[in-house]
Amino acid sequence: xxxxxxVDDAAFMxxxxxxxxxxxxxxVVGEAENGKLAVERYRALSPDIVTMDITMPExxxxxxxxxxxxxxPGANVIMVSAMGQEAMVREAIMSGAKGFIVKPFKEEGxxxxxxxxx
Amino acid sequence: MxxxxxxxxxxxxxxxxLLESLENTLFAGENDKKLNTEQIxxxxxxxxxxxGASAMMEFEHMAKLAHSLExxxxxxxxxxxxxxxxxxxxxxxxxxxxxxxGELAKLLDKQTMDGDSSDLIAKLKLLVARMKGESAAxxxxxxxxxxxxxxxxxxxxxxxxxAYYKVKLFFEENSQMENIRAxxxxxxxxxxxxxxxxxxxxxxxxxxxxxxxxxxFLVFLQSGENPDRIKALLETTLFLKSCSVLPIDGDDExxxxxxRQGRDTAGAEAAHETLxxxxxxxxxxxxxxxxxxxxxKQNFISVNVNKLDNLLNIVGEIVTAQSMVINNxxxxxxxHDSFDSAAQQLHSLIxxxxxxxxxxxxxxxxxxxxxxxxxxxxxxKKFGKxxxxxxxxxxxxxxxxxxxxxxxxxxxxxxxxxxxxxxDAATRTSNGKPAYGKITLExxxxxxxxxxxxxxxxxxxxxxxxxxxxxxxxxxxxPESEMSDKEVYGLIFLPGFSTKDQVTEFSGRGVGMxxxxxxxxxxGGSVTVDSTPGMGTxxxxxxxxTLTIVDGMKFNVGKMNFIVPTVSVRSAVKPDVKDxxxxxxxxxxxxxxxxxxxxxxxxxxxxxEDAVTDLADGMVMHIASEEREFCIFFDHLDxxxxxxxxxxxxxxxxxxxxxxxxxxxxxxGDGSINLIIDVNSVQ
Numbered sequence: 023x024x025x026x027x028x029v030d031d032a033a034f035m036x037x038x039x040x041x042x043x044x045x046x047x048x049x050v051v052g053e054a055e056n057g058k059l060a061v062e063r064y065r066a067l068s069p070d071i072v073t074m075d076i077t078m079p080e081x082x083x084x085x086x087x088x089x090x091x092x093x094x095p096g097a098n099v100i101m102v103s104a105m106g107q108e109a110m111v112r113e114a115i116m117s118g119a120k121g122f123i124v125k126p127f128k129e130e131g132x133x134x135x136x137x138x139x140x
Numbered sequence: 141m142x143x144x145x146x147x148x149x150x151x152x153x154x155x156x157x158l159l160e161s162l163e164n165t166l167f168a169g170e171n172d173k174k175l176n177t178e179q180i181x182x183x184x185x186x187x188x189x190x191x192g193a194s195a196m197m198e199f200e201h202m203a204k205l206a207h208s209l210e211x212x213x214x215x216x217x218x219x220x221x222x223x224x225x226x227x228x229x230x231x232x233x234x235x236x237x238x239x240x241x242g243e244l245a246k247l248l249d250k251q252t253m254d255g256d257s258s259d260l261i262a263k264l265k266l267l268v269a270r271m272k273g274e275s276a277a278x279x280x281x282x283x284x285x286x287x288x289x290x291x292x293x294x295x296x297x298x299x300x301x302x303a304y305y306k307v308k309l310f311f312e313e314n315s316q317m318e319n320i321r322a323x324x325x326x327x328x329x330x331x332x333x334x335x336x337x338x339x340x341x342x343x344x345x346x347x348x349x350x351x352x353x354x355x356x357f358l359v360f361l362q363s364g365e366n367p368d369r370i371k372a373l374l375e376t377t378l379f380l381k382s383c384s385v386l387p388i389d390g391d392d393e394x395x396x397x398x399x400r401q402g403r404d405t406a407g408a409e410a411a412h413e414t415l416x417x418x419x420x421x422x423x424x425x426x427x428x429x430x431x432x433x434x435x436x437k438q439n440f441i442s443v444n445v446n447k448l449d450n451l452l453n454i455v456g457e458i459v460t461a462q463s464m465v466i467n468n469x470x471x472x473x474x475x476h477d478s479f480d481s482a483a484q485q486l487h488s489l490i491x492x493x494x495x496x497x498x499x500x501x502x503x504x505x506x507x508x509x510x511x512x513x514x515x516x517x518x519x520x521k522k523f524g525k526x527x528x529x530x531x532x533x534x535x536x537x538x539x540x541x542x543x544x545x546x547x548x549x550x551x552x553x554x555x556x557x558x559x560x561x562x563x564d565a566a567t568r569t570s571n572g573k574p575a576y577g578k579i580t581l582e583x584x585x586x587x588x589x590x591x592x593x594x595x596x597x598x599x600x601x602x603x604x605x606x607x608x609x610x611x612x613x614x615x616x617x618x619p620e621s622e623m624s625d626k627e628v629y630g631l632i633f634l635p636g637f638s639t640k641d642q643v644t645e646f647s648g649r650g651v652g653m654x655x656x657x658x659x660x661x662x663x664g665g666s667v668t669v670d671s672t673p674g675m676g677t678x679x680x681x682x683x684x685x686t687l688t689i690v691d692g693m694k695f696n697v698g699k700m701n702f703i704v705p706t707v708s709v710r711s712a713v714k715p716d717v718k719d720x721x722x723x724x725x726x727x728x729x730x731x732x733x734x735x736x737x738x739x740x741x742x743x744x745x746x747x748x749e750d751a752v753t754d755l756a757d758g759m760v761m762h763i764a765s766e767e768r769e770f771c772i773f774f775d776h777l778d779x780x781x782x783x784x785x786x787x788x789x790x791x792x793x794x795x796x797x798x799x800x801x802x803x804x805x806x807x808x809g810d811g812s813i814n815l816i817i818d819v820n821s822v823q
Contacts, residue, residue: 032193034155106210111320112323121321122321125196131314134379
């Protein structure tokens with residue numbers, strides 16, 4: 023079982039991911055709606071795995087990823103991206119993201135990614 | 141994806157919110173004739189979010205359209221100082237908003253979302269193509285790829301006797317962006333290889349994705365690591381379907397010449413700092429967390445309106461039950477002081493509860509008013525008129541239900557103002573008015589009502605035209621010369637009245653002002669119109685603050701119980717029979733305090749047979765509504781009650797075509813059913 027934190031500015035996406043994880047053994051321990059909160063909550067909650075949206079207000083997912091990696095170099099961060107964000111995903115990978123998932127994705131998709139890191 | 145209802149709600153709610161703030165951003169930008177950097181970023185972000193959510197919900201047309209817009213704004217974002225065809229951009233985004241809203245409305249109504257966004261997308265493509273043509277010159281259009289760095293030194297000592305391996309990877313189907321996944325593999329391989337090369341060599345673009353999908357991603361590497369460790373490392377890659385690591389001879393024909401010569405083809409690719417080193421630097425920053433409490437704090441929750449409706453209903457029932465208890469016949473006439481004081485306390489608590497429940501349901505009219513901004517914008521473009529919409533008091537709060545019922549009437553009245561009211565610029569200037577027409581939309585609060593006025597500075601209503609039309613349609617009930625201007629203007633609210641024959645996209649779709657009056661009537665409000673020829677027209681909508689719990693006077697006619705809202709009641713008296721007379725047409729009139737009013741016998745209006753018929757035995761109530769004053773004749777006055785207004789059950793609407801004069805019903809503490817009089821339709 024892994025503790026998961028979901029970072030996305032859209033409540034819809036957060037709920038969707040949460041619902042997908044409900045049937046799994048994993049537990050969603052926190053959510054954040056922007057990068058800044060994500061970093062704060064990462065410190066407070068130390069989740070095992072973070073799903074990180076890229077485009078967000080306040081602080082985007084790339085910056086949040088970098089800050090989380092600086093807190094914990096081994097952090098498991100999965101970027102939640104979409105077609106058209108290739109360049110940003112590259113940067114994320116170089117900054118230490120463990121991988122990425124492309125919207126729209128299905129339950130099996132996100133579960134297989136999380137299971138692999140858990 | 142299997143969608144459950146609650147997720148659908150969130151999707152709709154969030155998308156609507158996003159569209160609303162998008163629209164506001166556009167309005168702000170349209171004033172400046174362009175969007176600034178911050179606004180461009182916001183539009184981009186909104187489109188990105190809508191795209192993602194819609195794609196998850198498998199609403200393809202929504203997702204595609206949002207994607208096109210996202211692309212367009214990505215382009216603009218890269219060079220936000222460029223000169224763009226902003227009017228066209230605004231128009232396209234506004235059309236897109238309409239499309240999105242239209243689809244969401246269908247979703248809400250549980251209809252199929254059959255909208256086709258291809259046309260809009262085609263238009264956007266054209267616009268983007270033009271943009272690319274125009275902004276080809278600035279260097280900023282180039283994609284910002286990571287800076288190229290020359291070959292890096294391996295992280296470990298190169299002994300020169302490391303073995304060669306051939307690695308073949310396949311990613312799972314539908315994992316998408318396989319080229320970037322391969323890029324991730326390259327980053328991992330880099331850390332363990334002396335030198336390496338991969339096929340396809342170029343990982344940019346769709347061609348690479350296609351090749352990796354079909355033939356897999358091939359890496360040749362020279363490494364001191366043993367093959368099992370290499371395999372284990374690569375197998376941590378997400379969405380990996382298969383991975384094989386085969387030792388090969390370094391001189392094998394298959395091995396790309398590049399690494400046989402000791403040159404790293406990936407050297408031209410992006411390099412990065414070793415993560416470990418970077419992380420070590422920052423390890424000290426790891427602690428110093430934020431407490432959980434500060435994390436969890438949230439001041440707002442969103443609640444389904446249905447729950448609020450239920451809450452309000454229950455409070456209504458409590459009000460009724462309260463009076464059932466307090467006025468219970470079992471108490472008889474005995475004194476019961478302690479009960480009375482307890483009852484008093486209960487009463488004031490229930491009042492407080494009621495106030496709070498009502499206030500929870502209050503929302504500002506700003507959303508609704510902003511919707512009108514859009515309407516005025518679109519219509520003035522369409523009709524080639526220049527119109528400014530001024531909004532006053534948008535922070536005024538009304539019940540959620542009021543917003544729902546107010547929306548259509550406002551749309552209708554404003555359509556009329558733009559279409560029929562405000563003249564074109566040429567006519568206006570020749571009449572000595574500013575070329576710009578102006579519509580003012582104002583909301584304000586009085587003690588018990590919210591008043592919404594819509595004022596335009598157009599040509600005003602034409603008394604003659606209205607009278608002509610009304611007499612053609614047989615809507616006149618008295619001689620034209622005897623009608624006051626206000627009465628004449630009031631004719632436009634009659635069913636079947638419409639002054640413009642021409643049907644346009646925006647107004648005159650077969651619904652007239654009678655629908656406006658009906659809608660407003662449902663929420664217990666009234667609407668009037670006033671006009672000065674040549675100067676403009678003012679519509680005034682008056683809505684009671686609380687809808688469902690009203691103070692009413694209870695009376696009966698025969699065995700029927702009625703309630704009339706106390707706000708409409710001026711007085712109730714035992715009539716002096718000599719003050720009542722009959723006019724030449726047989727209508728009964730009554731003289732009250734020197735004024736003459738028509739007297740309506742409710743027993744006749746509602747066909748009640750067991751009612752008092754002798755004027756000396758009954759009572760008269762003087763009723764005043766927004767547009768008229770009259771008197772009703774009834775049997776017996778019962779007193780004042782606070783009642784919970786219920787809609788008439790639907791089966792009543794099916795069995796009788798005429799429910800005129802009744803706006804709802806209420807059940808009182810004694811179990812009696814009371815009909816609530818609609819003062820505007822009793823005649």
